[in-house]
Amino acid sequence: MACPVSSLLQQVRRTRAQVQQELQEREEVERELGLVKSWIQDTQGLLPGLATDEGSMLQELEVLLPLISHRQNVERIAEQQQSKYLDLYTILPSEISMQLAEVTLTLGSLEEQVPQTALYWLGKLLIISVKLKEKAPEISQAKEETKALKEELESCGRSLSELDAAVQEFGEQNPTLSKQLKDAITKLKEIHHHTGRLADYRTARLKKAASHVHEFSEMLEFVMAWTERAEAVVKDSLIWSSSSQLQDQINTYQLVLQESRELHTNLDTMAERAALLSEVLQTEAMNQQVSELGRHTEELQQNIRTRLQSLQDAAKDMERLELEVRDLQAALESAQGTLTSPELARLSLKEQLAQRQRLLTDMEGLKQQVQAVQVCQSGLRVPEEAVTSLPICRTALALAQEASQLQHTAIQQCNILQVGGTTRHHRVTLTHHKSTSR
Template identity: 65%
Template structure:
């Protein structure tokens, strides 16, 4: 009976041992399967969530294996025997594998953190490159050059660098070697950021000066445009070929515009200088072309105005001489007319009247010279031929010529009448008899 009981007890223990070992193997098998999956996951990580989940599962499996080893150690210690080698080997293998997974996880985690740092460093670097390129590029206008978004981006880069430096410093407590590499990259970025800040400050200072230069440029441009508008209107307007005084008024107008044009040359040179200064950071091709067009247009207008002024001055000289000759002829005619119609002349004797009229006829010989001078001046007028006939001074000259001819004719008739009258009166001896003025008309 004793032997049978002992045999049954031994069999129960064996079965229990086998059952326990199967439980240990199942537990270790689950861990081994997880280890295999984890190795594949570490080789092909998909997301940060996988790594976090893996870390939690690793801790759980590590705790389970440690608990299982502790239970087995305690169990065999109670049996006054050592842990079976096959169980000991399996526990050791699993623990070693878990340690390897943990190391790989730490490496992977470090790599991910490093990649994240590198990505953030790359982002800041690209932003700084973009800002630097924008600052160095020539803007199309002053408002574009003043784009405040660049300053905001620079400030953002500065904040990102400060955050990176703090994060790398904290990371360096666990990974000093990698942290030093990251710190070197950040230090280079900090230098680039500082250089870009100086460039932005220089641009800001320059833009303040550029604003003043541009204001001066626009003022000069506006002045020249106004002048060209006036000059163009003057050139397009028809010259009024009239009296010398009217021509003088037009001459003064042209001279005034030409005097103003002297300032334009200095302004155009100054505008060229402004374009050169602004070309440092602005695209000034359009401005340069604008100045060139203004220079060309101004020169053309100035030449046209000078040509017109020369024509006006020539016409004014001719017209002044012409008017002088016409006036002289008119004065002579008025004097003769006044003498011929004078009451005093009518009260003289026939002989004296005849003598006076004969003297006037001699004086009228100068009319021919005066009329010739008038005609010569009219022919020499440097005005368009189609305008001459419409000039009031020319009509006046023609009327005066006709009047001179008529006066001469009238004077001759009067002399003839007086001679006949004198011959009739002479036989009676009434040499001093005066004819009524009405009969001498």
């Protein structure tokens, strides 16, 4: 059996929760009714006189348009509250009942000041006006919607003409009663005229917008095509090879950069076209596309500039190395030609020795040329791992070895000739001595 104190506490808690919920619901009802009261207070000041200025009149009637919505909302609140308290077997609290009655009466009074027929057509015209100001996601949809709205506007115009004729007929029999209706019809016809001009303006803007969209698409196509080419170039690895092959790559990068000169102009123009189109189209996606393309193309350009500078530096160094290697190769061929010349072999030993000694002296220049090649090679601005695989570097190494071998051969030949010359001298001296002795 439950403890009486515990049961009492549970009941108190439930009651407290119910009270809190009731307070929250009443606050919500009072808040919604307060919004309606505030709207009523703001609106009542607009009703005493009929505006003569079209813009002011339109603003006045647009303020009145929420009248039906507020009335339906108050009816919904009243129905909910009555149903709620009926389920609780009690009556609607007097403070809520009085507020609902007050707001309902005030709304009814406001509604009586606007003829129902006029309010209906006003609603239709204002809906068309609002839709004419809405922005479509694309030009074709905007044209279709505008065409449909103009047709609906023409239908409204025919109906207003029929309504005007009916009011005129009614006015002949009831002059006093028809005055408010005539005033309302006059306002509606003015609003219809204003909405018609708005539709014509939108149609004209859409014609210009079609041209702007075409221009935007053309420039977008150019930017996208350049972007694809640039991405393909950047994706390819740089080839570190001869100066001519490096120059071919330089030409490709320079061409892509040259084509990019129009990018910023096109992107700026695309942004301008998007701004013009924003009057009739939703251009958020277009603006975002222009912004992203601007960032992406700038990154690609910077990447290409960096690669181009690396290629140009490498090409300069490679040209210098190739020139030094050619000079070294020519000097070696000249030295080899001299060393192996048949004419040299027909000279006397003394003359051969003199020629080879001069050749050895000249070969000191080969050492300097080899050093010059090595300096150029060590200063090559290419990746270190690519140096060993370069044909020109392998050629330079082979030429250096060949120069060393050639010098070694020349030294050996000089030594042989010197020994041979000394031996011959001894033989000549010995023969001369024997001859003298006899």
